[in-house]
Amino acid sequence: MMTPQEINDYKNKWKMAAYFLVHVHSDNRAKVQAWCKDFCFQWRYDIKTLTDNYTDTVSFQLSEDCDAFQEWYENV
Secondary structure, eight states: OOOHHHHHHHHHHHHHSOOEEEEEEGGGHHHHHHHHHHHSOGGGEEEEEEEETTEEEEEESSHHHHHHHHHHHTTO
């Protein structure tokens, strides 16, 4: 298991390179956070809140995680 500092360092490395973004409505924040916690490793996603009006942004390290999330989010 990674320590919180190791998770943060790891996220910073992949966020400097290419990664996958999904913009979501801020009203769905709790559902989005729950999905990410249930289906992704903590070090493979990052959620930024209120990146635009009523919008949060979810970053994924891997395209598989992003694709699975987008498929789920279409039905929210």
